[in-house]
Amino acid sequence: MSATANYHPPPPSQPPFSDSDSDSDTDNFHIGSDLSNSIFKAYLEFSSSSSSSSSSSITAVDLSKIQSFLTSSSSGALSCLICLERIRPSDPTWSCSSLCFALFHLFCIQSWARQSSELSAARASARLPITAEVAAKQATWNCPKCRFSYSKSQIPKSYLCFCGKLQDPPSDNPWILPHSCGEICNRQLPNNCGHFCLLLCHPGPCPSCPKSIKTRCFCGSVEDFRRCGFKNFSCNQPCNKLLDCNKHRCSEICHPGTCPPCRARDIYCCRCGKKEEEKDCCDRDFRCENECKKLLNCEKHLCERGCHAGDCGECPLQGKQSCPCGKRVYEGMPCDVAAPVCGATCNKLLNCGFHRCPERCHKGPCVETCRIMVKKSCRCGGLKKEVPCYQDLSCERKCLRTRDCGRHACKRRCCDGNCPPCPEVCNKRLRCKNHKCPAPCHRGACAPCPVIVTISCACGETHFEVPCGTEMDQKPPKCRKLCKITPLCRHASNLKPHRCHYGACPQCRLLCEEEYPCGHKCNLRCHGPRPPPNPEFMLKPKKKKLNHQNECTPGTPCPPCPELVWKPCVGQHIGAERMMVCSDRARFSCDNLCGNLLPCGNHYCTKTCHSLEIQSSSSGYHKRSESCEECNLPCQKERMPKCSHPCPLPCHPGECPPCKVLVKRSCHCGAMVHAFECIYYNSLSEKDQVAVRSCGGPCHRKLPNCTHLCPETCHVGQCPAPDKCSKRVTVRCKCQTLKKEWVCQDVQAAYRDTGRDPNDISKNQFGLGLLPCNSNCKSKKQEVDSSLQLRKPKVLEKKDPEIEKHGPKRRKRRDRIQEDKQVSRLQKFVATMKRLLLFIIIVVALMAVTYYGYKGLLRLSDWMNDIEAQRERRRHPRI
Numbered sequence: 001m002s003a004t005a006n007y008h009p010p011p012p013s014q015p016p017f018s019d020s021d022s023d024s025d026t027d028n029f030h031i032g033s034d035l036s037n038s039i040f041k042a043y044l045e046f047s048s049s050s051s052s053s054s055s056s057s058i059t060a061v062d063l064s065k066i067q068s069f070l071t072s073s074s075s076g077a078l079s080c081l082i083c084l085e086r087i088r089p090s091d092p093t094w095s096c097s098s099l100c101f102a103l104f105h106l107f108c109i110q111s112w113a114r115q116s117s118e119l120s121a122a123r124a125s126a127r128l129p130i131t132a133e134v135a136a137k138q139a140t141w142n143c144p145k146c147r148f149s150y151s152k153s154q155i156p157k158s159y160l161c162f163c164g165k166l167q168d169p170p171s172d173n174p175w176i177l178p179h180s181c182g183e184i185c186n187r188q189l190p191n192n193c194g195h196f197c198l199l200l201c202h203p204g205p206c207p208s209c210p211k212s213i214k215t216r217c218f219c220g221s222v223e224d225f226r227r228c229g230f231k232n233f234s235c236n237q238p239c240n241k242l243l244d245c246n247k248h249r250c251s252e253i254c255h256p257g258t259c260p261p262c263r264a265r266d267i268y269c270c271r272c273g274k275k276e277e278e279k280d281c282c283d284r285d286f287r288c289e290n291e292c293k294k295l296l297n298c299e300k301h302l303c304e305r306g307c308h309a310g311d312c313g314e315c316p317l318q319g320k321q322s323c324p325c326g327k328r329v330y331e332g333m334p335c336d337v338a339a340p341v342c343g344a345t346c347n348k349l350l351n352c353g354f355h356r357c358p359e360r361c362h363k364g365p366c367v368e369t370c371r372i373m374v375k376k377s378c379r380c381g382g383l384k385k386e387v388p389c390y391q392d393l394s395c396e397r398k399c400l401r402t403r404d405c406g407r408h409a410c411k412r413r414c415c416d417g418n419c420p421p422c423p424e425v426c427n428k429r430l431r432c433k434n435h436k437c438p439a440p441c442h443r444g445a446c447a448p449c450p451v452i453v454t455i456s457c458a459c460g461e462t463h464f465e466v467p468c469g470t471e472m473d474q475k476p477p478k479c480r481k482l483c484k485i486t487p488l489c490r491h492a493s494n495l496k497p498h499r500c501h502y503g504a505c506p507q508c509r510l511l512c513e514e515e516y517p518c519g520h521k522c523n524l525r526c527h528g529p530r531p532p533p534n535p536e537f538m539l540k541p542k543k544k545k546l547n548h549q550n551e552c553t554p555g556t557p558c559p560p561c562p563e564l565v566w567k568p569c570v571g572q573h574i575g576a577e578r579m580m581v582c583s584d585r586a587r588f589s590c591d592n593l594c595g596n597l598l599p600c601g602n603h604y605c606t607k608t609c610h611s612l613e614i615q616s617s618s619s620g621y622h623k624r625s626e627s628c629e630e631c632n633l634p635c636q637k638e639r640m641p642k643c644s645h646p647c648p649l650p651c652h653p654g655e656c657p658p659c660k661v662l663v664k665r666s667c668h669c670g671a672m673v674h675a676f677e678c679i680y681y682n683s684l685s686e687k688d689q690v691a692v693r694s695c696g697g698p699c700h701r702k703l704p705n706c707t708h709l710c711p712e713t714c715h716v717g718q719c720p721a722p723d724k725c726s727k728r729v730t731v732r733c734k735c736q737t738l739k740k741e742w743v744c745q746d747v748q749a750a751y752r753d754t755g756r757d758p759n760d761i762s763k764n765q766f767g768l769g770l771l772p773c774n775s776n777c778k779s780k781k782q783e784v785d786s787s788l789q790l791r792k793p794k795v796l797e798k799k800d801p802e803i804e805k806h807g808p809k810r811r812k813r814r815d816r817i818q819e820d821k822q823v824s825r826l827q828k829f830v831a832t833m834k835r836l837l838l839f840i841i842i843v844v845a846l847m848a849v850t851y852y853g854y855k856g857l858l859r860l861s862d863w864m865n866d867i868e869a870q871r872e873r874r875r876h877p878r879i
Contacts, residue, residue, distance in 0.1 A: 037289050065101065065204035071477055072464035073178060077455065081144050082108040083450040084431055086470075089178035090171040092159035100146035101204045103179070107146075112445075113155040116141035119444050123404055127418065144448040156161040163187055163201045177202065193228045221255040232256060245281050271309040300336045312726045325361040378548040379416035405441035432469025459484055476502045488516065489528025503533040514558050518582050522558040560584075568613035571596075587611060600631040601653035607828050641682045667695035690716055705758040706744050707766050723748060733771040740771060 045770045065805035072078045078087040081102055087093060092106035104112075123141040125132045149591035161169040165737045166181035169838050176182040177200070185197035189209045197206040208229020215231040223237040239250035243262040250259040261282035268279050270288040279286060292303035298315035305312065322328060323342040330339050346357035352370040357368070370389035377384045383395040399415030402408070403422040410419040411551035426437035432449040439447060453471040456463030466474055479500035487495055491510045498506060508526035522851045560583025565835035569576040569590040576590035605628035635647035639656050647656040659678035672695040684692065699710035701719055708727045725744035732739045742750075748758045750770050758766075 009577075010017050023568045063207055064203050066199070066207075068464050069103075070177070071462065072466065077464055077466050077474045078103065079468075080105045080108055081467045082112055084448075084467060085467050092168075093179050094156045094159075095162060095179075095203060096146060096148065097164075098143065098146065098148040100143060100148075102143070102145040103203060106156060108157060112144060113141040113150070113152075115444055117152045117155070122443075126404065128442050142447075145450055145452075147447075147450075161201050162203050165201075168810055170202075179203070184524045189229065191229065193231075195228060217254050221254070238336050245284075248281060270307050272307040274307070298335050323361050324363045334503065355389060379414045382414075403441070404554065406442060406443045407441060409472040413597040420507045430469075432467070457500050458502060461500070485531045488531055489526050491526055491528075504530050512558060516558070516561045516582075518560050518561050520563045520582060522557065522561075527556055527558070569609055571609035573609060576609075594628060595685045596628055598628055598631045599653070602637075602651055602652040603631050603633065605629055605813070641679070643678045643682050645678055667693055667714050669695065669697075669699040669710070671695055671714070687695075705748050708744060717829070729767045731767040732772045733773045733777060735773050735777045736768065737777040738771045742767070742770075744839075854856050 005195050013602040047223070064693065067428050069078075073089075079085065080087055082104055085105070087103060087105065093103050094106050094109045095101055095103045111715055116466050117136075117139040121132065121135040121142065124138065124147045126475055128135070131140075137152070137254070139152045141155070142149055149399055159168050160166065161179060161181040162182070163181065163185045165183065165186075166837045169179060169181045170176065171178060180201040181202075183201055185199050185201050185206060187197045187206055189195050189197055189206055193209045194210055195209045198210070199206070209227065211228045212225050213228050213231060213840050214223060215233075217233055217235040217239060218237065219237070219239045221237060222238070222787050226233060226235070234254040234256075236458065237254055239252050239254055239259060241250045241259050242248075245252055245262045245264075248262045248264045252260065262280065264281040265282070266281060267276055267570055268284040269276050270286055272290070272292055274290060275288040277286070287307040290307060292308060292312060294312050295301075296303055296312055296315040298318060301315050301317065302314035315335050319331075321330045321333050321339040323330075323339050325342065325346045325348065327344055328342040332687070333339065341361040341363070346359045346360055346361055346366060348357045348366050348368045349355075350357055350366060351368060354374075355370050355372050357366040368626060372389045373386050374389050375384060375386050376393040378393050378395045378398060380399065381393065382397050383393065385393055387393050394414040396413055398524045399410035399412050399419060401410050401415070401417070401419055402496065405422040405424070405426075408422050408424055412419065422441040424441040426439050426446060428437045428442050428446050430437055430446055430449045432451070435451060439445040449468040451468035452465045453468050454463050454465050455471060455474055455476060456802070457477050459481055459496060461480060461481055462477040462479040464477060481500045482497045483500050483505060485504065486492060487508065489508050490512075491508050494510065495508060508528065510526050512522040512524050512526050512528070561581070563582040564579055565582045566577045567580045567584075569578075569592075570587045571590065571592070571594055573590050573592055573595075576592065578588060580586075589609040592609050594607045594609055596605045597603075598605055610626040610628075631651045633651045635649050635651050635656060637647060639645070639647065639659055643659050643661075644852065645659050649657070659682075660683050662675045662677045663678050663681050664675055664680070668690075674694070681689065681692075695714045697714055699712050699714055699719060701710045702708070703710060703719060703722045703725055705722050706725050706727070706729075708725050712720060723745060725748070727744040728741050729744050730739050731742045732748075747767055747770065751758045751761065800835060
């Protein structure tokens with residue numbers, strides 16, 4: 001609910017509107033319009049004939065109070081400030097006729113006035129020295145709103161109309177304003193112009209006098225025709241009146257009242273003429289801080305007065321003189337001779353006002369403090385004591401009387417019984433439930449909340465006032481003007497204008513038709529932003545039943561596109577499309593194999609269909625959001641030129657690199673091994689390969705029928721003419737006594753003649769036994785056999801020590817270790833006892849740890865139970 005102190009009065013010709021949205025309020029609206037026209041008719045006709053240019057604006061201001069009352073009355077928002085209940089047309093009322101013109105129930109204001117006057121009389125009789133009867137007659141009461149003071153005799157006793165002419169005005173006539181007599185007001189207008197109000201009986205103050213008169217401005221230089229109620233005006237020219245100094249003129253703009261003091265700067269002398277200062281003209285008569293010091297008429301003394309104008313006067317010491325106490329008078333003494341003291345008691349009245357000075361006649365003032373001991377009592381009468389006369393006596397006792405408020409004690413030290421008013425603030429919650437009482441602590445009911453809440457429409461043209469606390473139960477006034485808020489949605493230029501309203505503007509009913517990035521258009525009802533409601537005109541929210549849910553919340557972006565489109569799978573496979581919502585960004589897999597060519601360019605991805613994002617169609621490559629599998633197979637391409645070595649690289653695009661593997665190839669005879677790069681060797685022709693593999697030396701291959709090597713240069717294939725070896729071979733008899741040299745091919749021929757194959761003869765036996773033995777061979781054979789027999793036993797005897805001597809070293813080391821490991825029985829016993837003692841120590845340690853650990857757990861449990869018991873005792877102490 002908005003609460004504002006600023007009025008936005010409508011033109012008086014505009015009728016007040018009903019606050020109800022129902023069709024039944026139409027009659028009330030027409031009635032309010034007719035009442036407004038009938039009440040203001042005579043006043044507006046007279047004002048229209050005024051020649052003043054500002055008459056229309058002044059009229060609107062004058063009639064704002066009455067217009068607000070009419071609006072509140074027609075909308076049922078008129079409330080009593082005391083009881084905060086609605087004022088019905090049939091309820092007796094009373095209105096304040098001084099300042100606020102507020103309307104109250106007659107019974108409420110009578111009760112309020114009686115209570116206020118009784119409380120005022122009680123306070124006056126308690127604080128002032130008057131009787132209760134006099135206090136009751138002089139008691140006053142205040143208006144609950146403007147606090148204007150009324151006497152007790154002014155307590156309303158009857159129900160009168162607004163102008164006070166008719167008692168108990170009718171309430172059943174719908175064409176007369178409630179609580180009004182329907183006649184011309186005829187009350188005297190303000191400012192005592194001598195004219196009377198022309199409106200019908202109305203609430204609120206009478207408007208300013210609409211008659212036109214000839215009047216002058218404040219300074220009197222301009223004469224013009226003005227309305228009588230606003231006859232005082234300013235011509236906005238310099239005042240130019242002669243100021244009090246009769247020297248300068250007023251330079252202010254034409255203003256009411258007296259002219260301000262003259263501020264012209266100049267140099268002026270003080271009254272005695274000794275000092276000159278620059279002063280304002282209004283401060284030209286000033287006194288300096290010096291004494292006069294002029295010689296008096298006696299020409300013996302100086303003037304002791306301050307700065308002054310005129311003569312200093314006669315010498316005060318001339319003529320009769322008296323002693324300081326004034327008891328003895330001396331006549332004829334010169335002024336320069338001081339009067340002597342008389343020697344009697346001074347007896348002047350001291351400052352206390354009760355005792356006299358006990359000193360002898362003396363010059364100068366008497367003692368300031370009277371030190372005569374007197375018996376005094378404190379203000380509250382609880383303490384009596386002899387103290388010096390100048391000293392006040394007070395006790396430390398606190399006053400326990402209740403103050404006028406009836407709630408707080410006085411608590412003032414040594415109170416004389418006249419307790420001061422309570423300084424505390426009442427601070428009670430008022431009936432409006434929005435504010436607290438700001439008045440000093442008092443007795444009786446608090447004054448009503450003086451705040452008046454203005455309830456107006458959004459544009460502020462139609463409004464009415466209600467007391468604070470009733471605003472939440474009121475309805476806003478119904479305004480007939482068009483709404484001035486510009487719509488914020490995209491259909492602002494196509495929307496129809498609507499009337500002024502409370503809260504936010506109604507929602508746009510057109511279709512949104514905003515284009516999505518996908519190209520479709522939003523087919524929902526417009527959900528663009530709505531202008532926010534002005535917080536000054538927010539009403540109490542009402543519970544409304546929603547028959548249907550809005551398609552979209554206003555001020556929110558368009559929902560995702562709901563159109564159905566065919567969408568491909570993440571792998572862009574043909575024939576795997578599905579029908580989906582356009583805004584659904586969920587991507588699906590068709591469960592087929594990916595099938596995309598791997599980076600190697602030789603194999604295809606075997607993963608299940610996965611997302612593949614196309615980056616550029618012109619570049620010809622894809623950027624995968626989920627990469628295809630990596631090809632981990634070895635390169636299986638055929639190398640060119642062909643070779644038996646596989647490519648050392650993993651599977652890769654393009655041609656394989658040249659094979660750099662070294663190929664070992666022996667020469668034709670097998671005597672040498674050549675190392676060639678595979679690419680070099682395989683790129684040669686067969687003829688070149690044969691030429692490259694030849695070592696260039698002898699063949700070095702053994703002939704098949706003898707033990708000799710091929711005499712040819714290293715060649716391919718079988719050695720030529722293996723049966724025609726020309727090497728010399730030593731031929732022996734069986735006992736190897738006889739020997740001869742034959743050609744190798746003759747030896748082969750001799751073996752063939754004997755029926756033996758030369759290939760079966762070993763190299764050591766080749767040529768052996770081809771010669772026949774003779775007689776010399778037999779004797780020699782016997783000698784050889786005898787010598788062999790003699791050698792045989794010696795050789796056998798020498799073998800055993802050699803075997804013992806040259807035995808394996810590992811066996812000897814193992815034997816030594818076994819000999820070292822042999823220990824005595826005593827050592828075994830000692831080792832066994834050590835093991836047994838260690839086992840006993842471990843068992844004892846485990847038992848001790850278990851025992852003391854169990855004891856510690858018991859102690860910890862007892863300690864925790866004690867702590868918990870102490871907490872329980874603190875939490876629930878025994879009474």
